[in-house]
Amino acid sequence: MSKYITMIGLEMHCEISETKSKVFSSAENSYKSTPNVNVRPIDMGFPGTLPVVNKEAVRMALMTSMMLGCSQPEYMYFERKNYYYPDMPKNFQITQETKPIPVGIYGKLEYECNGEMKSVRINNIHLEEDAASQDHYSTYSTIDYNRACVPLLELVTEPDFRSADEAVAFLETMRSIYQYAGISEADSKKGQIRCDVNVSIMDADKDPSDPKNWGTKVEMKNVNSFSGVRDAINYEIKRQTELKEDGTYDEMEQQTRRWDEETMSTIYMRAKVDAIDYRYFVEPNIPKYKLSKEWLEEIRKSIPRLAMERKQEYIDKYGLSNYDATILVKEKAVSDFYEETIKLGSDPKIASNWVTSVILGHMNKNDLKISDLYITPTMLNDLIKMVNDGKISSKQSKEIFYKVLSDKKEPKVLVEELGMKQIGDDNTIRELVCKVLDEHLDLIEEHRKGRNVFDYFVGQVMKATRGQANPSLTAQIIREEIEKR
Amino acid sequence: MKYMNLSIEELHELLISGKVTSDELVKEALELSHQVQEKCNAFVTILDDAKGTEVNDNLLSGIPYGIKDNYSTKGILSTGSSNTLKDYIPFFTATAIENLEKSGAVAVNKTVLDEFGMGGTGTTGHTGVVKNPWDTTRMCAGSSAGSAAAVAAGVYPYATGSDTGDSIRKPAAYCGIVGYKPTYGMISRYGLFAFASSLDHCGVLTRSVKDAAIVVDNMKGIDKNDMTSWDSSKINLTKSLTGDVKGKKLCYIKEICDESMYPNASKELKEHLKNYRGVLDKCKELGMIVDEVSVDLTLLKALASVYVVISCAEATSNMSNLTGIVFGPRAEGDNYYDMMKNYRTKGFSPLIKRRFVIGSYVLQAENKDRYFHNAQRVRRLLVDTWKKLFKDYDAVILPVGSGPAKHLDGSKDILDKDTQILEEHLQIGNFGGFPSITIPDGFINGLPVGVNITGNCYDDENVLNIAYALESSMNYKGQIAKEVSHE
Numbered sequence: 001m002s003k004y005i006t007m008i009g010l011e012m013h014c015e016i017s018e019t020k021s022k023v024f025s026s027a028e029n030s031y032k033s034t035p036n037v038n039v040r041p042i043d044m045g046f047p048g049t050l051p052v053v054n055k056e057a058v059r060m061a062l063m064t065s066m067m068l069g070c071s072q073p074e075y076m077y078f079e080r081k082n083y084y085y086p087d088m089p090k091n092f093q094i095t096q097e098t099k100p101i102p103v104g105i106y107g108k109l110e111y112e113c114n115g116e117m118k119s120v121r122i123n124n125i126h127l128e129e130d131a132a133s134q135d136h137y138s139t140y141s142t143i144d145y146n147r148a149c150v151p152l153l154e155l156v157t158e159p160d161f162r163s164a165d166e167a168v169a170f171l172e173t174m175r176s177i178y179q180y181a182g183i184s185e186a187d188s189k190k191g192q193i194r195c196d197v198n199v200s201i202m203d204a205d206k207d208p209s210d211p212k213n214w215g216t217k218v219e220m221k222n223v224n225s226f227s228g229v230r231d232a233i234n235y236e237i238k239r240q241t242e243l244k245e246d247g248t249y250d251e252m253e254q255q256t257r258r259w260d261e262e263t264m265s266t267i268y269m270r271a272k273v274d275a276i277d278y279r280y281f282v283e284p285n286i287p288k289y290k291l292s293k294e295w296l297e298e299i300r301k302s303i304p305r306l307a308m309e310r311k312q313e314y315i316d317k318y319g320l321s322n323y324d325a326t327i328l329v330k331e332k333a334v335s336d337f338y339e340e341t342i343k344l345g346s347d348p349k350i351a352s353n354w355v356t357s358v359i360l361g362h363m364n365k366n367d368l369k370i371s372d373l374y375i376t377p378t379m380l381n382d383l384i385k386m387v388n389d390g391k392i393s394s395k396q397s398k399e400i401f402y403k404v405l406s407d408k409k410e411p412k413v414l415v416e417e418l419g420m421k422q423i424g425d426d427n428t429i430r431e432l433v434c435k436v437l438d439e440h441l442d443l444i445e446e447h448r449k450g451r452n453v454f455d456y457f458v459g460q461v462m463k464a465t466r467g468q469a470n471p472s473l474t475a476q477i478i479r480e481e482i483e484k485r
Numbered sequence: 486m487k488y489m490n491l492s493i494e495e496l497h498e499l500l501i502s503g504k505v506t507s508d509e510l511v512k513e514a515l516e517l518s519h520q521v522q523e524k525c526n527a528f529v530t531i532l533d534d535a536k537g538t539e540v541n542d543n544l545l546s547g548i549p550y551g552i553k554d555n556y557s558t559k560g561i562l563s564t565g566s567s568n569t570l571k572d573y574i575p576f577f578t579a580t581a582i583e584n585l586e587k588s589g590a591v592a593v594n595k596t597v598l599d600e601f602g603m604g605g606t607g608t609t610g611h612t613g614v615v616k617n618p619w620d621t622t623r624m625c626a627g628s629s630a631g632s633a634a635a636v637a638a639g640v641y642p643y644a645t646g647s648d649t650g651d652s653i654r655k656p657a658a659y660c661g662i663v664g665y666k667p668t669y670g671m672i673s674r675y676g677l678f679a680f681a682s683s684l685d686h687c688g689v690l691t692r693s694v695k696d697a698a699i700v701v702d703n704m705k706g707i708d709k710n711d712m713t714s715w716d717s718s719k720i721n722l723t724k725s726l727t728g729d730v731k732g733k734k735l736c737y738i739k740e741i742c743d744e745s746m747y748p749n750a751s752k753e754l755k756e757h758l759k760n761y762r763g764v765l766d767k768c769k770e771l772g773m774i775v776d777e778v779s780v781d782l783t784l785l786k787a788l789a790s791v792y793v794v795i796s797c798a799e800a801t802s803n804m805s806n807l808t809g810i811v812f813g814p815r816a817e818g819d820n821y822y823d824m825m826k827n828y829r830t831k832g833f834s835p836l837i838k839r840r841f842v843i844g845s846y847v848l849q850a851e852n853k854d855r856y857f858h859n860a861q862r863v864r865r866l867l868v869d870t871w872k873k874l875f876k877d878y879d880a881v882i883l884p885v886g887s888g889p890a891k892h893l894d895g896s897k898d899i900l901d902k903d904t905q906i907l908e909e910h911l912q913i914g915n916f917g918g919f920p921s922i923t924i925p926d927g928f929i930n931g932l933p934v935g936v937n938i939t940g941n942c943y944d945d946e947n948v949l950n951i952a953y954a955l956e957s958s959m960n961y962k963g964q965i966a967k968e969v970s971h972e
Contacts, residue, residue, distance in 0.1 A: 027903055047565065047807075048675065048677055050711050050712070053712065084808075089808075092805055217541065277849055280848075281798060284683035284799060285712060286712055
């Protein structure tokens with residue numbers, strides 16, 4: 001048992017990637033590697049431009065608020081956060097403060113961490129615009145306005161996480177929620193997720209529910225990957241614990257630090273007393289508007305089944321193991337593929353085996369996404385059906401699977417082309433068996449004497465059919481025909 | 486040849502009947518522009534290569550007009566009368582101007598304003614002081630100074646304006662013409678350089694109420710680029726001018742216009758108020774009911790401060806985009822912040838910088854409730870007071886300012902602190918987004934003065950019709966500035 005309790009709070013920024021246009025601009029909202037192509041005059045702050053709220057972004061923000069168990073406001077407001085920065089051409093950001101209330105306040109989310117259910121309180125979630133992105137070189141910097149005004153959801157938790165594992169498990173859950181709800185790809189490689197992390201430690205023998213016992217809050221800005229969040233938290237716990245042990249912890253001021261990936265350490269930026277006054281006020285160009293109960297209800301009803309729900313269903317309804325169900329729901333696209341296959345008639349357990357071992361195995365080995373594969377749920381269903389109907393053997397079906405991917409042809413076509421049909425017809429096989437037996441009357445004698453020639457007969461039938469005869473049926477018929485003689 | 490002193494309808498008749506061509510009108514307006522530029526310094530840009538357009542059924546087609554230089558015009562220098570944008574050529578056109586272009590209107594110049602509309606004198610634009618065509622030793626008031634001077638001088642029948650406190654309606658009074666700002670959001674603000682977004686209105690300066698109605702009918706309309714714009718397609722201002730105002734109810738506010746409120750009134754103010762009382766009599770003669778009402782003086786005295794706090798706060802944020810990095814003349818500097826600082830320090834006039842300081846101060850966390858939020862509360866109280874009046878009355882009728890145009894050399898005017906409410910009350914029209922129109926109502930020493938009529942939101946037709954009837958009962962419609970002589 002550690003001498004200290006760690007308190008961790010997160011501010012998670014996630015870009016909404018699934019709207020057609022940006023949040024206050026009619027420019028396209030899409031990730032582009034070519035800089036400055038998704039730009040309208042307002043994205044660069046030209047005089048006379050005005051923000052226009054994207055209703056779809058508001059809908060997605062409200063849906064997130066609901067999924068996090070937050071309360072939604074009666075009226076929508078936006079506010080201006082005023083500060084000068086090169087990546088913000090207007091030099092103010094349109095965002096939401098906590099008063100008047102943003103798209104969501106005071107929620108709670110259950111999430112799983114190392115097999116245990118945990119819970120975190122959500123302080124608020126708000127909708128705002130992203131800034132442009134910058135790249136710095138030795139003598140100059142470049143700015144890309146593609147990202148300016150992209151809708152961004154900022155979620156603020158209470159300091160309820162007690163370890164880096166919990167914080168990261170929460171972030172993974174949120175990523176899955178954003179993906180399942182069709183709100184964001186939530187891809188940190190595209191810079192769609194960025195986090196600010198608060199860490200403090202306090203004596204373990206004191207009551208953590210009393211803020212008086214809390215330690216000094218240290219905030220780490222712009223941690224851009226989940227592994228970064230884990231490393232930054234662990235580094236900071238270690239650093240703060242050492243201060244405690246040295247007896248210098250109480251001298252530490254409330255401060256903002258920066259996580260440095262290269263040195264794997266946090267670096268002091270500024271003290272809380274130097275915090276910027278953002279001079280917030282209500283954005284006058286966006287009239288406050290009432291959110292109708294009907295619309296909110298419509299949004300609530302349209303919340304799709306999330307990963308947890310799907311997983312439980314796979315276990316309860318399909319009898320899958322917790323392990324397999326967990327793997328299947330990890331990526332929404334994979335889970336969708338699996339469900340589609342079942343919908344077409346495949347047995348849930350067989351389909352699960354295919355997806356979790358064959359398909360995911362291939363994807364992981366080659367670092368591919370399921371959408372990169374040529375195979376569709378319909379094709380997988382066909383494969384499974386052909387095995388079930390005894391048309392091809394299970395071994396053949398695997399061969400066909402890889403052929404589908406490499407040749408980009410449908411399984412049915414490949415089976416046809418390769419002449420890979422299983423002979424399951426009783427009469428056809430019986431005819432062949434009789435022919436083989438007639439040719440080897442001497443061996444039947446040997447068989448009766450006790451020599452094992454059974455496998456030889458099976459082999460002969462297989463040879464004659466180029467492996468297409470159903471093996472178990474062939475064996476059965478051979479047994480019957482020998483009995484007859 | 487002299488057509489530009491005519492009304493829009495008269496010009497339209499001449500164009501339709503082929504007695505004059507659009508090109509001829511444009512040529513005349515350009516010649517007059519150069520003359521008035523010499524005399525009044527009213528323009529930032531004169532569009533010498535402007536060409537006439539095809540004349541069609543639209544009353545505005547083929548007729549020249551002027552654009553205040555804080556409207557964004559594609560391919561045409563748009564400075565906001567500020568050094569910070571002295572070479573800025575936009576690549577998009579303001580919706581209101583686009584609407585006029587669609588009507589076939591021909592822009593012939595861009596008019597001078599107080600820098601970004603922040604000022605009421607017409608003296609702070611980067612191209613210098615705008616002089617009043619009635620008396621070039623006097624100001625036009627602002628900020629739509631160039632537009633007012635040009636329309637009064639007869640360069641064309643109308644010019645666009647913008648109005649955040651009284652920037653259309655006061656210059657109109659000082660120049661003896663009509664100034665109208667419709668209900669907030671009737672005309673899109675997209676492409677208007679923002680001063681204080683919650684108070685900014687687009688509008689027009691003309692020489693008659695009918696011309697104002699015709700122009701705004703063509704400028705207005707809901708705009709997908711401005712969320713505060715609304716659908717006014719059922720409103721036809723021009724058609725609403727019947728002149729029938731029998732039984733309409735007007736009120737005036739004792740605390741603003743009663744002579745007893747100004748014990749130290751100057752001779753000019755006394756004449757102005759006397760003239761105004763005569764106008765009230767005319768209203769009664771037209772069959773309107775005119776009542777005196779009373780409003781808490783404490784509330785009225787807070788008006789000017791409320792305006793300063795809210796407008797400066799919004800302005801300091803709105804104009805943060807002016808850094809010289811993306812547009813405007815980029816300044817030198819070792820880093821981004823120095824470049825920005827040098828650009829803003831050099832580019833803005835001291836008046837604007839002072840307002841930015843006030844705006845930042847009132848928004849700071851420790852001051853915000855005391856200043857900014859309180860100002861918003863008082864704004865609400867004032868608007869509610871006026872809305873209550875509009876339950877009983879069609880409009881409030883009040884004198885504009887405390888007399889005729891002030892001298893450019895301020896020392897010639899006797900400063901009277903007591904008249905502040907009289908000078909500032911038009912700002913209530915911006916607080917509430919009310920439709921508000923100033924029309925000329927007489928002369929003092931050969932200089933024009935004006936009266937203002939303000940009504941409830943969305944009641945523009947009613948307000949304009951009252952102004953139209955009143956205008957018809959006086960002799961100042963369509964007047965062109967005649968320079969007063971100085972002995």
